Amino acid sequence: MIVTEIEEFSEIRVRARAYLCFLLQRYIPNYVPEPSLDNIINALKILKKELPQAEAFYILDKKGMQIIDAISNNSEYRRGKGINRSMRAYYYRAVREKRCILTDPYPSLLSHNLTVTASYPVYDDNKQLAFIICVDISLKDLLKLFHPSSIDSYFGHFTKISYSFFSLALLIVAILLLMKGVGSFFIMAFELRHINIKEIFESTILITLSLAIFDLVKTLFEEEVLGRHKKREASDIHKTMIRFLGSIVIALSIEALMLVFKFAIIDPQKIMFAVYLIGAVTLLLFGLSFYLKSISNIKEEE
Template sequence: MVIKEIQEYAQIRTKARAYLCYILSRNISKHIEGGIEQVIRNIDSLQKALPQAEAIYVLDGKGEQVIDNVSNNETLKGFGKGEDRSNRAYYYRTMSEHRCILTDPYPSLVSNHLVVTSTFPIYDQEGKLLYIICVDINLRDILRMVHPSSVDSSFGTLSKVVYAAFSAALFAVAILLFFKGISSFMGFGFDISKIDINEMFKATILLTLSLAIVDLVKAIFEEEVLGHEKKENRGDSHQTMVRFLGSIIIALSIEALMLVFKFAITDPSHLMPAVYLIGAVTTLIIGLSIYLKFSRDCVDKEGSCKKN
Protein backbone atom coordinates (compact mmCIF):
# COMPACT_ATOMS: atom_id res chain seq x y z
CA MET A 1 0.00 0.00 0.00
CA VAL A 2 3.04 2.32 0.09
CA ILE A 3 2.50 3.52 -3.49
CA LYS A 4 -1.10 4.46 -2.78
CA GLU A 5 -0.09 6.32 0.38
CA ILE A 6 2.54 8.32 -1.54
CA GLN A 7 -0.03 9.15 -4.23
CA GLU A 8 -2.49 10.38 -1.62
CA TYR A 9 0.23 12.45 0.05
CA ALA A 10 1.08 14.09 -3.28
CA GLN A 11 -2.56 15.13 -3.61
CA ILE A 12 -2.85 16.64 -0.12
CA ARG A 13 0.69 17.96 0.31
CA THR A 14 -0.27 21.64 -0.08
CA LYS A 15 -3.02 21.25 2.50
CA ALA A 16 -0.71 19.34 4.84
CA ARG A 17 1.99 22.02 4.64
CA ALA A 18 -0.54 24.79 5.33
CA TYR A 19 -1.90 22.90 8.34
CA LEU A 20 1.48 22.03 9.87
CA CYS A 21 2.93 25.49 9.30
CA TYR A 22 -0.15 26.99 10.95
CA ILE A 23 0.32 24.75 14.01
CA LEU A 24 4.02 25.58 14.18
CA SER A 25 3.47 29.32 13.87
CA ARG A 26 0.77 29.22 16.57
CA ASN A 27 3.07 27.55 19.08
CA ILE A 28 6.50 28.92 18.16
CA SER A 29 7.54 32.54 17.88
CA LYS A 30 9.49 33.34 14.72
CA HIS A 31 11.73 35.72 16.70
CA ILE A 32 12.97 34.90 20.21
CA GLU A 33 14.91 36.69 22.91
CA GLY A 34 15.09 34.04 25.64
CA GLY A 35 17.52 31.61 24.01
CA ILE A 36 17.22 27.82 23.90
CA GLU A 37 15.17 27.75 27.14
CA GLN A 38 12.35 29.60 25.42
CA VAL A 39 12.58 27.25 22.44
CA ILE A 40 12.24 24.22 24.76
CA ARG A 41 9.15 25.75 26.36
CA ASN A 42 7.69 26.28 22.90
CA ILE A 43 8.42 22.64 22.02
CA ASP A 44 6.45 21.46 25.05
CA SER A 45 3.49 23.45 23.78
CA LEU A 46 4.02 22.16 20.24
CA GLN A 47 4.10 18.54 21.42
CA LYS A 48 0.65 18.97 22.98
CA ALA A 49 -0.68 20.53 19.77
CA LEU A 50 0.83 17.75 17.60
CA PRO A 51 0.59 14.48 19.54
CA GLN A 52 0.97 12.61 16.22
CA ALA A 53 4.56 13.87 15.87
CA GLU A 54 7.06 11.02 15.79
CA ALA A 55 9.89 13.25 17.01
CA ILE A 56 10.57 16.96 17.56
CA TYR A 57 14.12 18.34 17.65
CA VAL A 58 16.02 21.60 17.15
CA LEU A 59 18.93 22.46 14.87
CA ASP A 60 21.18 25.49 15.11
CA GLY A 61 22.07 27.67 12.14
CA LYS A 62 24.85 25.24 11.13
CA GLY A 63 22.58 22.19 11.07
CA GLU A 64 23.72 20.62 14.36
CA GLN A 65 21.05 19.21 16.67
CA VAL A 66 21.13 21.16 19.95
CA ILE A 67 18.66 19.15 22.08
CA ASP A 68 17.69 15.50 22.38
CA ASN A 69 14.64 14.25 20.51
CA VAL A 70 11.32 15.04 22.13
CA SER A 71 8.84 12.24 21.49
CA ASN A 72 5.95 10.30 23.01
CA ASN A 73 7.65 7.15 21.75
CA GLU A 74 10.11 5.83 24.32
CA THR A 75 12.38 4.39 21.61
CA LEU A 76 12.73 7.71 19.80
CA LYS A 77 13.27 10.24 22.59
CA GLY A 78 16.28 11.14 24.69
CA PHE A 79 19.03 11.05 22.07
CA GLY A 80 20.26 12.87 18.98
CA LYS A 81 21.90 15.91 20.55
CA GLY A 82 25.10 16.87 18.76
CA GLU A 83 24.28 15.07 15.50
CA ASP A 84 25.13 16.92 12.30
CA ARG A 85 22.05 17.21 10.11
CA SER A 86 23.41 19.85 7.75
CA ASN A 87 23.38 17.31 4.91
CA ARG A 88 19.62 16.74 5.18
CA ALA A 89 17.35 18.02 2.43
CA TYR A 90 15.03 19.78 4.87
CA TYR A 91 17.95 21.81 6.25
CA TYR A 92 19.00 22.98 2.78
CA ARG A 93 15.43 23.86 1.80
CA THR A 94 14.85 25.82 5.01
CA MET A 95 18.10 27.73 4.52
CA SER A 96 17.29 28.55 0.89
CA GLU A 97 13.58 29.34 1.23
CA HIS A 98 13.67 31.02 4.68
CA ARG A 99 10.21 29.74 5.57
CA CYS A 100 8.31 26.79 6.95
CA ILE A 101 8.63 23.79 4.62
CA LEU A 102 7.36 20.22 4.30
CA THR A 103 9.45 17.46 2.75
CA ASP A 104 8.63 14.52 0.53
CA PRO A 105 8.27 11.12 2.28
CA TYR A 106 11.60 9.46 3.09
CA PRO A 107 12.63 6.44 5.21
CA SER A 108 13.51 7.36 8.78
CA LEU A 109 16.88 6.04 9.93
CA VAL A 110 15.51 5.58 13.45
CA SER A 111 12.01 4.13 13.04
CA ASN A 112 12.48 2.61 9.53
CA HIS A 113 9.08 4.06 8.55
CA LEU A 114 8.27 6.56 5.83
CA VAL A 115 8.13 10.00 7.43
CA VAL A 116 7.80 13.62 6.39
CA THR A 117 9.56 16.50 8.11
CA SER A 118 8.18 19.98 8.63
CA THR A 119 10.63 22.71 9.65
CA PHE A 120 10.19 26.18 11.09
CA PRO A 121 13.07 28.71 11.18
CA ILE A 122 13.61 31.04 14.15
CA TYR A 123 15.52 34.32 13.79
CA ASP A 124 16.85 36.97 16.15
CA GLN A 125 15.82 40.59 15.97
CA GLU A 126 18.50 41.28 13.36
CA GLY A 127 17.26 38.54 11.03
CA LYS A 128 20.04 36.04 11.80
CA LEU A 129 18.98 32.39 11.78
CA LEU A 130 19.24 30.94 15.28
CA TYR A 131 17.36 27.66 15.27
CA ILE A 132 15.29 25.38 13.07
CA ILE A 133 12.44 23.48 14.69
CA CYS A 134 12.01 20.07 13.02
CA VAL A 135 8.95 17.85 13.35
CA ASP A 136 9.00 14.28 11.98
CA ILE A 137 5.57 12.73 11.33
CA ASN A 138 4.85 9.25 10.05
CA LEU A 139 3.39 9.28 6.52
CA ARG A 140 0.32 7.35 7.64
CA ASP A 141 -0.27 9.75 10.51
CA ILE A 142 -0.14 12.80 8.25
CA LEU A 143 -2.68 11.14 5.97
CA ARG A 144 -4.97 10.49 8.93
CA MET A 145 -4.60 14.11 10.06
CA VAL A 146 -5.15 15.87 6.75
CA HIS A 147 -6.88 13.29 4.54
CA PRO A 148 -9.54 11.46 6.60
CA SER A 149 -10.53 9.19 3.68
CA SER A 150 -7.00 7.82 3.29
CA VAL A 151 -6.33 4.10 2.98
CA ASP A 152 -5.45 3.87 6.68
CA SER A 153 -8.62 5.51 8.01
CA SER A 154 -11.76 3.65 9.01
CA PHE A 155 -13.54 4.94 5.91
CA GLY A 156 -10.61 3.91 3.73
CA THR A 157 -10.69 0.37 5.14
CA LEU A 158 -14.46 0.16 4.66
CA SER A 159 -14.04 1.46 1.11
CA LYS A 160 -11.58 -1.34 0.30
CA VAL A 161 -13.97 -3.96 1.70
CA VAL A 162 -16.87 -2.54 -0.35
CA TYR A 163 -14.81 -2.47 -3.56
CA ALA A 164 -13.64 -6.03 -2.90
CA ALA A 165 -17.26 -7.19 -2.44
CA PHE A 166 -18.40 -5.49 -5.65
CA SER A 167 -15.42 -6.94 -7.50
CA ALA A 168 -16.37 -10.44 -6.35
CA ALA A 169 -20.01 -9.93 -7.34
CA LEU A 170 -19.10 -8.57 -10.78
CA PHE A 171 -16.67 -11.41 -11.34
CA ALA A 172 -19.44 -13.90 -10.53
CA VAL A 173 -21.67 -12.17 -13.13
CA ALA A 174 -18.86 -12.40 -15.68
CA ILE A 175 -18.46 -16.13 -15.03
CA LEU A 176 -22.21 -16.70 -15.48
CA LEU A 177 -22.17 -14.76 -18.76
CA PHE A 178 -19.18 -16.77 -19.91
CA PHE A 179 -20.82 -20.14 -19.27
CA LYS A 180 -24.10 -18.93 -20.79
CA GLY A 181 -22.23 -17.83 -23.90
CA ILE A 182 -20.40 -21.13 -24.15
CA SER A 183 -23.53 -23.21 -23.63
CA SER A 184 -25.49 -21.26 -26.29
CA PHE A 185 -23.44 -22.77 -29.11
CA MET A 186 -21.90 -25.88 -27.54
CA GLY A 187 -25.29 -27.56 -27.82
CA PHE A 188 -24.79 -27.85 -31.57
CA GLY A 189 -21.91 -30.24 -31.03
CA PHE A 190 -19.73 -30.83 -34.09
CA ASP A 191 -22.60 -30.80 -36.61
CA ILE A 192 -21.86 -27.62 -38.56
CA SER A 193 -25.16 -27.84 -40.45
CA LYS A 194 -27.09 -27.28 -37.22
CA ILE A 195 -25.24 -24.12 -36.23
CA ASP A 196 -27.58 -21.10 -35.87
CA ILE A 197 -25.89 -17.83 -36.87
CA ASN A 198 -28.12 -15.84 -34.52
CA GLU A 199 -27.06 -18.00 -31.59
CA MET A 200 -23.42 -17.52 -32.56
CA PHE A 201 -23.87 -13.74 -32.54
CA LYS A 202 -25.62 -13.90 -29.16
CA ALA A 203 -22.80 -16.03 -27.79
CA THR A 204 -20.26 -13.52 -29.07
CA ILE A 205 -22.10 -10.66 -27.34
CA LEU A 206 -22.28 -12.57 -24.05
CA LEU A 207 -18.59 -13.47 -24.17
CA THR A 208 -17.63 -9.88 -25.04
CA LEU A 209 -19.66 -8.53 -22.12
CA SER A 210 -18.06 -11.13 -19.87
CA LEU A 211 -14.61 -9.98 -20.98
CA ALA A 212 -15.57 -6.33 -20.42
CA ILE A 213 -16.73 -7.05 -16.87
CA VAL A 214 -13.58 -9.08 -16.08
CA ASP A 215 -11.46 -6.17 -17.33
CA LEU A 216 -13.51 -3.80 -15.16
CA VAL A 217 -13.09 -6.05 -12.11
CA LYS A 218 -9.33 -6.24 -12.71
CA ALA A 219 -9.00 -2.44 -12.86
CA ILE A 220 -11.16 -1.85 -9.76
CA PHE A 221 -9.44 -4.54 -7.68
CA GLU A 222 -5.91 -3.45 -8.58
CA GLU A 223 -6.49 0.28 -8.07
CA GLU A 224 -8.98 0.43 -5.18
CA VAL A 225 -8.23 -2.74 -3.20
CA LEU A 226 -4.56 -3.52 -3.83
CA GLY A 227 -3.62 0.13 -4.30
CA HIS A 228 -1.48 -0.40 -7.37
CA GLU A 229 -0.18 2.74 -9.07
CA LYS A 230 -2.36 4.21 -11.80
CA LYS A 231 -0.66 4.88 -15.10
CA GLU A 232 -1.23 8.61 -14.98
CA ASN A 233 2.05 9.43 -16.67
CA ARG A 234 0.82 7.95 -19.91
CA GLY A 235 -2.61 9.55 -19.94
CA ASP A 236 -4.32 6.40 -18.67
CA SER A 237 -5.71 7.86 -15.45
CA HIS A 238 -9.19 6.47 -16.19
CA GLN A 239 -8.39 2.99 -17.45
CA THR A 240 -11.46 1.50 -15.80
CA MET A 241 -13.89 3.63 -17.78
CA VAL A 242 -11.93 3.51 -21.04
CA ARG A 243 -11.57 -0.27 -21.05
CA PHE A 244 -15.19 -0.86 -20.11
CA LEU A 245 -16.53 1.58 -22.72
CA GLY A 246 -14.29 0.02 -25.35
CA SER A 247 -15.69 -3.43 -24.64
CA ILE A 248 -19.27 -2.09 -24.65
CA ILE A 249 -18.64 -0.44 -28.03
CA ILE A 250 -17.42 -3.77 -29.42
CA ALA A 251 -20.48 -5.57 -28.06
CA LEU A 252 -22.87 -2.97 -29.53
CA SER A 253 -21.07 -3.13 -32.87
CA ILE A 254 -21.56 -6.90 -32.97
CA GLU A 255 -25.23 -6.46 -32.04
CA ALA A 256 -25.70 -3.92 -34.84
CA LEU A 257 -23.99 -6.23 -37.34
CA MET A 258 -26.22 -9.10 -36.23
CA LEU A 259 -29.35 -6.96 -36.72
CA VAL A 260 -28.23 -5.91 -40.20
CA PHE A 261 -27.77 -9.53 -41.26
CA LYS A 262 -30.99 -10.63 -39.59
CA PHE A 263 -33.24 -7.94 -41.09
CA ALA A 264 -31.53 -8.11 -44.49
CA ILE A 265 -32.61 -11.74 -44.70
CA THR A 266 -35.98 -11.70 -42.93
CA ASP A 267 -37.45 -8.18 -43.17
CA PRO A 268 -35.49 -5.39 -44.94
CA SER A 269 -38.08 -2.81 -43.84
CA HIS A 270 -36.67 -3.03 -40.30
CA LEU A 271 -33.10 -2.13 -41.27
CA MET A 272 -33.42 1.44 -39.94
CA PRO A 273 -33.19 0.43 -36.22
CA ALA A 274 -29.92 -1.30 -37.05
CA VAL A 275 -28.72 1.85 -38.81
CA TYR A 276 -29.67 3.93 -35.74
CA LEU A 277 -27.71 1.55 -33.53
CA ILE A 278 -24.68 1.87 -35.81
CA GLY A 279 -25.00 5.66 -35.56
CA ALA A 280 -25.10 5.44 -31.76
CA VAL A 281 -21.96 3.27 -31.74
CA THR A 282 -20.23 5.78 -34.02
CA THR A 283 -21.16 8.59 -31.61
CA LEU A 284 -19.70 6.62 -28.70
CA ILE A 285 -16.47 6.06 -30.62
CA ILE A 286 -16.19 9.77 -31.45
CA GLY A 287 -16.91 10.77 -27.84
CA LEU A 288 -14.35 8.32 -26.47
CA SER A 289 -11.75 9.54 -28.99
CA ILE A 290 -12.30 13.17 -27.94
CA TYR A 291 -12.00 12.21 -24.27
CA LEU A 292 -8.72 10.34 -24.87
CA LYS A 293 -7.36 13.24 -26.93
CA PHE A 294 -8.02 15.79 -24.17
CA SER A 295 -6.70 13.43 -21.48
CA ARG A 296 -3.39 13.03 -23.30
CA ASP A 297 -3.17 16.78 -23.92
CA CYS A 298 -3.50 17.32 -20.16
CA VAL A 299 -0.60 14.95 -19.49
CA ASP A 300 1.53 16.56 -22.22
CA LYS A 301 1.11 19.91 -20.46
CA GLU A 302 2.96 18.58 -17.39
CA GLY A 303 -0.15 17.51 -15.55
CA SER A 304 -1.81 20.94 -15.54
CA CYS A 305 -5.23 19.29 -15.85
CA LYS A 306 -4.61 16.72 -13.15
CA LYS A 307 -6.10 16.99 -9.71
CA ASN A 308 -3.78 18.38 -7.06
Protein backbone atom coordinates in the same frame (compact mmCIF):
# COMPACT_ATOMS: atom_id res chain seq x y z
CA MET B 1 1.75 1.22 -2.19
CA ILE B 2 4.79 3.50 -1.71
CA VAL B 3 4.44 5.09 -5.15
CA THR B 4 0.76 5.85 -4.54
CA GLU B 5 1.51 7.36 -1.14
CA ILE B 6 4.15 9.66 -2.63
CA GLU B 7 1.74 10.71 -5.38
CA GLU B 8 -0.91 11.50 -2.76
CA PHE B 9 1.67 13.45 -0.76
CA SER B 10 2.38 15.66 -3.77
CA GLU B 11 -1.32 16.56 -3.83
CA ILE B 12 -1.53 17.66 -0.19
CA ARG B 13 2.00 18.98 0.29
CA VAL B 14 1.08 22.67 0.16
CA ARG B 15 -1.75 22.27 2.68
CA ALA B 16 0.36 20.09 4.98
CA ARG B 17 3.23 22.57 4.97
CA ALA B 18 0.88 25.50 5.61
CA TYR B 19 -0.74 23.75 8.59
CA LEU B 20 2.45 22.46 10.22
CA CYS B 21 4.26 25.75 9.76
CA PHE B 22 1.26 27.62 11.15
CA LEU B 23 1.37 25.52 14.31
CA LEU B 24 5.10 26.07 14.75
CA GLN B 25 4.83 29.83 14.21
CA ARG B 26 1.85 30.00 16.54
CA TYR B 27 3.62 28.43 19.51
CA ILE B 28 7.17 29.60 18.84
CA PRO B 29 7.53 33.32 18.07
CA ASN B 30 10.35 34.44 15.82
CA TYR B 31 12.74 37.41 15.82
CA VAL B 32 12.64 37.87 19.59
CA PRO B 33 15.59 39.00 21.74
CA GLU B 34 17.62 36.00 22.93
CA PRO B 35 15.23 33.10 22.12
CA SER B 36 14.94 30.86 25.18
CA LEU B 37 15.58 27.14 24.75
CA ASP B 38 13.43 26.32 27.78
CA ASN B 39 10.49 28.29 26.39
CA ILE B 40 10.80 26.48 23.07
CA ILE B 41 10.88 23.09 24.81
CA ASN B 42 7.74 23.96 26.79
CA ALA B 43 6.04 25.08 23.57
CA LEU B 44 6.93 21.78 21.90
CA LYS B 45 5.44 19.83 24.80
CA ILE B 46 2.18 21.72 24.30
CA LEU B 47 2.37 21.22 20.55
CA LYS B 48 2.86 17.49 21.10
CA LYS B 49 -0.63 17.32 22.62
CA GLU B 50 -2.17 19.30 19.75
CA LEU B 51 -0.44 17.20 17.10
CA PRO B 52 -0.45 13.63 18.47
CA GLN B 53 0.26 12.23 14.99
CA ALA B 54 3.81 13.59 15.14
CA GLU B 55 6.53 11.03 15.80
CA ALA B 56 9.03 13.39 17.39
CA PHE B 57 9.90 17.04 18.07
CA TYR B 58 13.53 18.11 18.43
CA ILE B 59 15.75 21.17 18.25
CA LEU B 60 18.95 21.80 16.29
CA ASP B 61 21.46 24.55 16.92
CA LYS B 62 22.64 26.84 14.14
CA LYS B 63 25.31 24.30 13.13
CA GLY B 64 22.84 21.42 12.79
CA MET B 65 23.63 19.65 16.07
CA GLN B 66 20.64 18.18 17.93
CA ILE B 67 20.72 19.78 21.36
CA ILE B 68 17.90 17.89 23.13
CA ASP B 69 16.54 14.37 23.14
CA ALA B 70 13.47 14.13 20.94
CA ILE B 71 10.14 14.95 22.54
CA SER B 72 7.74 12.15 21.65
CA ASN B 73 4.76 10.14 22.85
CA ASN B 74 6.83 7.05 22.07
CA SER B 75 9.53 6.48 24.67
CA GLU B 76 11.71 4.68 22.11
CA TYR B 77 12.02 7.89 20.09
CA ARG B 78 13.20 10.04 23.02
CA ARG B 79 16.84 10.15 22.00
CA GLY B 80 19.18 11.77 19.50
CA LYS B 81 20.88 14.45 21.58
CA GLY B 82 24.34 15.25 20.24
CA ILE B 83 23.75 13.87 16.72
CA ASN B 84 25.00 16.04 13.88
CA ARG B 85 22.14 16.57 11.44
CA SER B 86 23.74 19.26 9.29
CA MET B 87 23.63 16.99 6.23
CA ARG B 88 19.88 16.48 6.53
CA ALA B 89 17.57 18.25 4.10
CA TYR B 90 15.41 19.60 6.92
CA TYR B 91 18.47 21.47 8.23
CA TYR B 92 20.20 22.88 5.17
CA ARG B 93 16.97 23.72 3.33
CA ALA B 94 15.62 25.68 6.31
CA VAL B 95 18.94 27.52 6.62
CA ARG B 96 19.15 28.24 2.90
CA GLU B 97 15.53 29.28 2.38
CA LYS B 98 15.23 31.06 5.76
CA ARG B 99 11.64 29.92 6.21
CA CYS B 100 9.61 26.98 7.45
CA ILE B 101 9.88 24.05 5.03
CA LEU B 102 8.46 20.55 4.58
CA THR B 103 10.81 17.87 3.30
CA ASP B 104 10.17 15.13 0.79
CA PRO B 105 9.37 11.67 2.24
CA TYR B 106 12.46 9.79 3.44
CA PRO B 107 13.17 6.65 5.53
CA SER B 108 13.20 7.64 9.19
CA LEU B 109 16.03 6.51 11.46
CA LEU B 110 13.54 6.38 14.34
CA SER B 111 10.61 4.42 12.93
CA HIS B 112 12.21 3.06 9.71
CA ASN B 113 9.06 4.18 7.85
CA LEU B 114 8.62 6.91 5.28
CA THR B 115 8.57 10.21 7.15
CA VAL B 116 8.42 13.91 6.38
CA THR B 117 9.89 16.68 8.52
CA ALA B 118 8.71 20.24 8.98
CA SER B 119 11.61 22.45 10.05
CA TYR B 120 11.24 25.99 11.33
CA PRO B 121 14.26 28.32 11.71
CA VAL B 122 14.16 30.59 14.77
CA TYR B 123 16.03 33.90 14.59
CA ASP B 124 16.83 36.49 17.23
CA ASP B 125 16.00 40.18 16.94
CA ASN B 126 19.24 40.74 14.98
CA LYS B 127 18.10 38.18 12.37
CA GLN B 128 20.80 35.74 13.46
CA LEU B 129 19.91 32.05 13.35
CA ALA B 130 19.49 30.62 16.84
CA PHE B 131 17.68 27.29 16.53
CA ILE B 132 15.89 25.07 14.04
CA ILE B 133 12.75 23.35 15.28
CA CYS B 134 11.96 20.01 13.63
CA VAL B 135 8.77 17.97 13.62
CA ASP B 136 8.76 14.41 12.24
CA ILE B 137 5.48 12.86 11.12
CA SER B 138 5.05 9.58 9.26
CA LEU B 139 3.81 9.78 5.69
CA LYS B 140 0.86 7.50 6.46
CA ASP B 141 -0.30 9.65 9.37
CA LEU B 142 0.12 12.80 7.30
CA LEU B 143 -2.05 11.35 4.54
CA LYS B 144 -4.72 10.32 7.05
CA LEU B 145 -4.69 13.89 8.35
CA PHE B 146 -4.80 15.77 5.05
CA HIS B 147 -5.97 13.24 2.45
CA PRO B 148 -9.24 11.65 3.71
CA SER B 149 -9.60 9.51 0.58
CA SER B 150 -6.04 8.21 0.83
CA ILE B 151 -5.60 4.44 0.53
CA ASP B 152 -4.13 4.55 4.05
CA SER B 153 -7.09 6.35 5.64
CA TYR B 154 -10.02 4.52 7.23
CA PHE B 155 -12.33 5.65 4.44
CA GLY B 156 -9.69 4.62 1.93
CA HIS B 157 -9.59 1.09 3.37
CA PHE B 158 -13.40 0.93 3.32
CA THR B 159 -13.42 2.09 -0.31
CA LYS B 160 -10.83 -0.51 -1.28
CA ILE B 161 -12.83 -3.30 0.38
CA SER B 162 -16.06 -2.11 -1.28
CA TYR B 163 -14.52 -1.94 -4.74
CA SER B 164 -12.88 -5.31 -4.19
CA PHE B 165 -16.30 -6.80 -3.44
CA PHE B 166 -17.90 -5.17 -6.50
CA SER B 167 -14.99 -6.26 -8.69
CA LEU B 168 -15.34 -9.84 -7.44
CA ALA B 169 -19.10 -9.82 -8.05
CA LEU B 170 -18.68 -8.48 -11.59
CA LEU B 171 -15.89 -10.98 -12.24
CA ILE B 172 -18.21 -13.83 -11.24
CA VAL B 173 -20.85 -12.47 -13.64
CA ALA B 174 -18.25 -12.30 -16.44
CA ILE B 175 -17.12 -15.87 -15.75
CA LEU B 176 -20.70 -17.17 -15.72
CA LEU B 177 -21.45 -15.45 -19.03
CA LEU B 178 -18.25 -16.84 -20.52
CA MET B 179 -19.01 -20.37 -19.29
CA LYS B 180 -22.54 -20.18 -20.68
CA GLY B 181 -21.33 -18.90 -24.05
CA VAL B 182 -18.44 -21.34 -24.41
CA GLY B 183 -20.59 -24.20 -23.11
CA SER B 184 -23.12 -23.61 -25.86
CA PHE B 185 -20.34 -23.76 -28.45
CA PHE B 186 -19.10 -27.10 -27.09
CA ILE B 187 -22.60 -28.54 -27.15
CA MET B 188 -23.09 -27.43 -30.76
CA ALA B 189 -19.70 -28.90 -31.71
CA PHE B 190 -21.11 -32.40 -31.09
CA GLU B 191 -24.28 -31.66 -33.05
CA LEU B 192 -22.98 -30.28 -36.33
CA ARG B 193 -26.03 -31.56 -38.19
CA HIS B 194 -28.38 -29.60 -35.96
CA ILE B 195 -26.61 -26.25 -35.66
CA ASN B 196 -28.93 -23.49 -34.48
CA ILE B 197 -27.91 -20.08 -35.86
CA LYS B 198 -29.83 -18.34 -33.08
CA GLU B 199 -27.80 -20.14 -30.41
CA ILE B 200 -24.55 -19.21 -32.17
CA PHE B 201 -25.52 -15.54 -32.10
CA GLU B 202 -26.58 -15.78 -28.46
CA SER B 203 -23.28 -17.43 -27.49
CA THR B 204 -21.35 -14.72 -29.32
CA ILE B 205 -23.29 -12.03 -27.47
CA LEU B 206 -22.63 -13.69 -24.11
CA ILE B 207 -18.89 -13.94 -24.78
CA THR B 208 -18.75 -10.32 -25.98
CA LEU B 209 -20.57 -9.08 -22.87
CA SER B 210 -18.28 -11.21 -20.72
CA LEU B 211 -15.26 -9.51 -22.31
CA ALA B 212 -16.76 -6.05 -21.73
CA ILE B 213 -17.51 -6.77 -18.06
CA PHE B 214 -14.06 -8.31 -17.51
CA ASP B 215 -12.43 -5.19 -18.97
CA LEU B 216 -14.53 -3.07 -16.60
CA VAL B 217 -13.48 -5.25 -13.65
CA LYS B 218 -9.83 -4.87 -14.62
CA THR B 219 -10.16 -1.08 -14.73
CA LEU B 220 -12.02 -0.89 -11.40
CA PHE B 221 -9.55 -3.15 -9.62
CA GLU B 222 -6.45 -1.37 -10.93
CA GLU B 223 -7.73 2.14 -10.27
CA GLU B 224 -9.72 1.83 -7.05
CA VAL B 225 -8.07 -1.11 -5.29
CA LEU B 226 -4.46 -0.97 -6.45
CA GLY B 227 -4.58 2.82 -6.69
CA ARG B 228 -2.95 3.20 -10.09
CA HIS B 229 -5.31 5.91 -11.32
CA LYS B 230 -3.40 8.86 -9.94
CA LYS B 231 -0.78 8.94 -12.63
CA ARG B 232 -2.50 7.06 -15.36
CA GLU B 233 -2.25 8.62 -18.78
CA ALA B 234 -5.53 10.10 -19.99
CA SER B 235 -5.21 8.01 -23.15
CA ASP B 236 -5.32 4.81 -21.05
CA ILE B 237 -8.63 5.84 -19.48
CA HIS B 238 -10.05 6.73 -22.89
CA LYS B 239 -8.94 3.38 -24.30
CA THR B 240 -10.77 1.57 -21.50
CA MET B 241 -13.95 3.53 -22.17
CA ILE B 242 -13.69 2.92 -25.92
CA ARG B 243 -13.19 -0.83 -25.43
CA PHE B 244 -16.18 -1.03 -23.09
CA LEU B 245 -18.48 0.96 -25.37
CA GLY B 246 -17.18 -0.94 -28.39
CA SER B 247 -18.06 -4.26 -26.77
CA ILE B 248 -21.60 -3.04 -26.08
CA VAL B 249 -21.98 -1.83 -29.68
CA ILE B 250 -20.79 -5.20 -31.00
CA ALA B 251 -23.21 -7.10 -28.76
CA LEU B 252 -26.14 -4.91 -29.80
CA SER B 253 -25.17 -5.18 -33.46
CA ILE B 254 -25.17 -8.98 -33.26
CA GLU B 255 -28.52 -8.91 -31.47
CA ALA B 256 -29.96 -6.62 -34.16
CA LEU B 257 -28.65 -8.89 -36.92
CA MET B 258 -30.15 -11.91 -35.21
CA LEU B 259 -33.54 -10.18 -34.89
CA VAL B 260 -33.51 -9.20 -38.57
CA PHE B 261 -33.11 -12.83 -39.64
CA LYS B 262 -35.56 -14.07 -37.03
CA PHE B 263 -38.38 -11.65 -37.87
CA ALA B 264 -37.77 -11.93 -41.61
CA ILE B 265 -38.46 -15.65 -41.38
CA ILE B 266 -41.19 -16.02 -38.74
CA ASP B 267 -42.87 -12.62 -38.36
CA PRO B 268 -42.05 -9.91 -40.94
CA GLN B 269 -44.41 -7.45 -39.25
CA LYS B 270 -42.09 -7.20 -36.24
CA ILE B 271 -39.00 -6.43 -38.31
CA MET B 272 -39.39 -2.74 -37.37
CA PHE B 273 -38.25 -3.62 -33.85
CA ALA B 274 -34.98 -4.83 -35.32
CA VAL B 275 -34.75 -1.61 -37.34
CA TYR B 276 -35.21 0.41 -34.14
CA LEU B 277 -32.39 -1.53 -32.51
CA ILE B 278 -30.17 -0.91 -35.54
CA GLY B 279 -31.01 2.80 -35.22
CA ALA B 280 -29.98 2.72 -31.55
CA VAL B 281 -26.69 1.05 -32.49
CA THR B 282 -26.14 3.73 -35.13
CA LEU B 283 -26.69 6.46 -32.53
CA LEU B 284 -24.19 4.74 -30.25
CA LEU B 285 -21.67 4.69 -33.09
CA PHE B 286 -22.22 8.41 -33.70
CA GLY B 287 -21.75 9.05 -29.98
CA LEU B 288 -18.57 6.98 -29.92
CA SER B 289 -17.28 8.83 -32.99
CA PHE B 290 -17.97 12.18 -31.32
CA TYR B 291 -16.16 10.96 -28.20
CA LEU B 292 -13.11 9.93 -30.25
CA LYS B 293 -13.17 13.27 -32.09
CA SER B 294 -13.27 15.16 -28.78
CA ILE B 295 -10.29 13.17 -27.50
CA SER B 296 -8.26 13.90 -30.62
CA ASN B 297 -9.03 17.64 -30.32
CA ILE B 298 -7.88 17.68 -26.69
CA LYS B 299 -4.63 15.93 -27.61
CA GLU B 300 -3.99 18.45 -30.41
CA GLU B 301 -4.52 21.36 -27.99
CA GLU B 302 -2.05 19.83 -25.54
